[in-house]
Amino acid sequence: MMAAAIGPPPETxxxxxxxxxxxxxDDKAWDAMPPAAQAEAMGAYRAYAAALxxxxxxxxxxxxxxxxxxxxVTLRDGAxxxxxxxxxxxxxxxxxxxxxxVPDMETAIRWAARCPGAAHGxxxxxxxxxxxxxx
Numbered sequence: 001m002m003a004a005a006i007g008p009p010p011e012t013x014x015x016x017x018x019x020x021x022x023x024x025x026d027d028k029a030w031d032a033m034p035p036a037a038q039a040e041a042m043g044a045y046r047a048y049a050a051a052l053x054x055x056x057x058x059x060x061x062x063x064x065x066x067x068x069x070x071x072x073v074t075l076r077d078g079a080x081x082x083x084x085x086x087x088x089x090x091x092x093x094x095x096x097x098x099x100x101x102v103p104d105m106e107t108a109i110r111w112a113a114r115c116p117g118a119a120h121g122x123x124x125x126x127x128x129x130x131x132x133x134x135x
Contacts, residue, residue, distance in 0.1 A: 025121030067093035
Protein backbone atom coordinates (compact mmCIF):
# COMPACT_ATOMS: atom_id res chain seq x y z
CA MET A 1 0.00 0.00 0.00
CA MET A 2 1.37 3.35 -1.02
CA ALA A 3 1.29 6.26 1.44
CA ALA A 4 -0.91 9.17 0.43
CA ALA A 5 0.84 12.39 -0.43
CA ILE A 6 0.73 14.81 2.44
CA GLY A 7 0.52 18.50 1.70
CA PRO A 8 2.02 21.26 3.77
CA PRO A 9 0.72 21.51 7.32
CA PRO A 10 -2.10 23.97 7.85
CA GLU A 11 -0.92 27.40 8.87
CA THR A 12 -0.94 27.82 12.60
CA UNK A 13 0.39 31.36 12.71
CA UNK A 14 -0.69 34.42 10.85
CA UNK A 15 1.83 35.97 8.50
CA UNK A 16 0.47 39.42 9.29
CA UNK A 17 -1.21 41.36 12.03
CA UNK A 18 -3.60 44.28 11.95
CA UNK A 19 -2.81 47.39 13.96
CA UNK A 20 -4.77 50.54 14.67
CA UNK A 21 -2.76 53.74 14.50
CA UNK A 22 -4.76 56.21 16.61
CA UNK A 23 -3.87 59.87 16.17
CA UNK A 24 -4.17 61.92 19.36
CA UNK A 25 -3.99 65.69 19.03
CA ASP A 26 -5.31 68.95 20.40
CA ASP A 27 -8.50 70.05 18.59
CA LYS A 28 -7.94 73.64 19.71
CA ALA A 29 -4.44 73.72 18.22
CA TRP A 30 -5.88 72.65 14.86
CA ASP A 31 -8.56 75.36 15.04
CA ALA A 32 -5.88 77.95 15.79
CA MET A 33 -3.84 77.07 12.69
CA PRO A 34 -4.12 79.39 9.69
CA PRO A 35 -6.02 77.87 6.74
CA ALA A 36 -2.83 77.53 4.70
CA ALA A 37 -1.18 75.50 7.49
CA GLN A 38 -4.29 73.30 7.77
CA ALA A 39 -4.21 72.69 4.01
CA GLU A 40 -0.52 71.79 4.20
CA ALA A 41 -1.18 69.36 7.07
CA MET A 42 -4.06 67.73 5.17
CA GLY A 43 -1.75 67.33 2.18
CA ALA A 44 0.76 65.54 4.41
CA TYR A 45 -1.97 63.16 5.62
CA ARG A 46 -3.11 62.48 2.04
CA ALA A 47 0.49 61.69 1.05
CA TYR A 48 0.86 59.41 4.08
CA ALA A 49 -2.38 57.56 3.22
CA ALA A 50 -1.18 57.20 -0.37
CA ALA A 51 2.13 55.72 0.87
CA LEU A 52 0.23 53.22 3.06
CA UNK A 53 -1.99 52.27 0.11
CA UNK A 54 0.97 51.98 -2.28
CA UNK A 55 2.73 49.68 0.19
CA UNK A 56 -0.43 47.55 0.33
CA UNK A 57 -0.78 47.82 4.12
CA UNK A 58 -3.74 50.22 4.51
CA UNK A 59 -7.07 48.62 5.36
CA UNK A 60 -9.00 51.72 6.51
CA UNK A 61 -8.49 55.23 7.79
CA UNK A 62 -10.63 58.23 8.58
CA UNK A 63 -10.45 61.62 10.18
CA UNK A 64 -12.85 62.10 13.09
CA UNK A 65 -14.94 65.19 13.69
CA UNK A 66 -13.98 67.27 16.76
CA UNK A 67 -14.54 65.75 20.18
CA UNK A 68 -16.96 68.55 21.07
CA UNK A 69 -19.58 66.75 18.96
CA UNK A 70 -18.98 63.35 20.55
CA UNK A 71 -21.30 61.49 22.90
CA UNK A 72 -20.40 58.99 25.60
CA VAL A 73 -22.96 56.25 26.23
CA THR A 74 -23.00 54.11 29.38
CA LEU A 75 -25.59 51.79 30.87
CA ARG A 76 -26.62 52.31 34.50
CA ASP A 77 -29.20 49.94 35.91
CA GLY A 78 -30.07 48.92 32.35
CA ALA A 79 -30.83 52.49 31.24
CA UNK A 80 -28.59 54.36 28.78
CA UNK A 81 -26.96 57.55 30.00
CA UNK A 82 -25.59 59.92 27.39
CA UNK A 83 -22.91 62.52 28.08
CA UNK A 84 -22.16 65.06 25.39
CA UNK A 85 -18.48 65.38 24.54
CA UNK A 86 -15.76 65.96 25.03
CA UNK A 87 -15.75 63.64 27.99
CA UNK A 88 -12.01 63.11 28.47
CA UNK A 89 -10.32 65.70 30.63
CA UNK A 90 -7.24 66.06 28.51
CA UNK A 91 -5.98 68.42 25.83
CA UNK A 92 -5.51 65.62 23.33
CA UNK A 93 -8.44 63.91 21.68
CA UNK A 94 -8.66 61.02 19.24
CA UNK A 95 -8.67 62.80 15.89
CA UNK A 96 -8.42 59.94 13.43
CA UNK A 97 -7.03 56.51 12.74
CA UNK A 98 -5.44 54.24 10.19
CA UNK A 99 -6.01 50.49 10.24
CA UNK A 100 -3.01 48.73 8.73
CA UNK A 101 -1.96 45.14 8.12
CA VAL A 102 1.74 44.50 8.55
CA PRO A 103 4.08 41.62 9.44
CA ASP A 104 4.75 42.69 13.04
CA MET A 105 4.55 45.40 15.70
CA GLU A 106 7.97 46.76 14.77
CA THR A 107 6.71 47.50 11.25
CA ALA A 108 3.54 49.09 12.64
CA ILE A 109 5.65 51.35 14.84
CA ARG A 110 7.79 52.39 11.86
CA TRP A 111 4.60 53.36 9.97
CA ALA A 112 3.34 55.26 13.02
CA ALA A 113 6.59 57.24 13.15
CA ARG A 114 5.98 58.34 9.55
CA CYS A 115 2.44 59.56 10.35
CA PRO A 116 2.11 63.36 10.28
CA GLY A 117 0.25 63.14 13.59
CA ALA A 118 3.45 62.04 15.34
CA ALA A 119 4.92 65.50 14.68
CA HIS A 120 2.10 67.50 16.31
CA GLY A 121 0.49 65.00 18.67
CA UNK A 122 0.88 61.32 19.43
CA UNK A 123 0.18 58.14 17.48
CA UNK A 124 -0.87 55.19 19.59
CA UNK A 125 -0.24 51.77 18.03
CA UNK A 126 -2.54 48.95 19.14
CA UNK A 127 -2.65 45.45 17.69
CA UNK A 128 -6.12 44.26 16.72
CA UNK A 129 -7.19 41.21 18.67
CA UNK A 130 -8.58 38.92 15.97
CA UNK A 131 -12.05 37.55 16.52
CA UNK A 132 -12.36 33.77 16.47
CA UNK A 133 -13.97 32.40 13.33
CA UNK A 134 -17.72 31.80 13.60
CA UNK A 135 -18.63 28.35 14.86
